[in-house]
Amino acid sequence: MNTDDESARRRAEIREFLDSWQTFPAFLRDRYLTVVASNELARRLSPSFEVGVNLALFTFLDPMVENCNPAWMEVAEAVAAELRDSVDQHDLDASFSGIVGELSAKSRPFAQVWAEETPAKVAGSAWFDNDIAGPMTLAYQQLRVPEHYDDVLVVWRPTDAASQLAMSRLIAAAGTSSA
Numbered sequence: 001m002n003t004d005d006e007s008a009r010r011r012a013e014i015r016e017f018l019d020s021w022q023t024f025p026a027f028l029r030d031r032y033l034t035v036v037a038s039n040e041l042a043r044r045l046s047p048s049f050e051v052g053v054n055l056a057l058f059t060f061l062d063p064m065v066e067n068c069n070p071a072w073m074e075v076a077e078a079v080a081a082e083l084r085d086s087v088d089q090h091d092l093d094a095s096f097s098g099i100v101g102e103l104s105a106k107s108r109p110f111a112q113v114w115a116e117e118t119p120a121k122v123a124g125s126a127w128f129d130n131d132i133a134g135p136m137t138l139a140y141q142q143l144r145v146p147e148h149y150d151d152v153l154v155v156w157r158p159t160d161a162a163s164q165l166a167m168s169r170l171i172a173a174a175g176t177s178s179a
Helices: 003-020 040-045 055-061 063-068 072-089 094-106 108-116 161-173
Strands: 026-029 035-038 123-130 134-145 148-158
Touching (some): 003 026, 003 035, 026 040, 055 063, 055 072, 055 094, 055 108, 063 072, 072 094, 072 108, 072 123, 094 108, 148 161
Antiparallel strands (some): 026 148, 123 134
């Protein structure tokens, strides 16, 4: 079995796991920070978690992200750090060059945080203001997929009672049970 077939098989298996998780938003991203799989709860949480969305481009080039999130700079620093970490682990290929080049040309904040060289974190938290559920703070954990180091599973959970209540509203809106 070639590497592409193995990668597709592994991603299909992970997609099945993600689809079964009805109380935790989660998505799988590749080394370019592009979402390759996500569960319904993640997609309802944020349009950035739709399959095919590049998290770096979304964070720095979508004006709504910066304008609607008071903690945007923290998010921007974390995303830039993840992209830099991924570039450091892999050869700088045309896809990486394209993403970094586009962001450098179109986003002054990206150029600033890229130059700071903030280290990447495997865990942290982020603030969301969801149209359905309201504001919430979620902690995340990034887990590298064994035998496929290029993919990272990102799982979210509420950090406090108010965020848990908001997550419950999001789960209810998704038509899933919180059991």
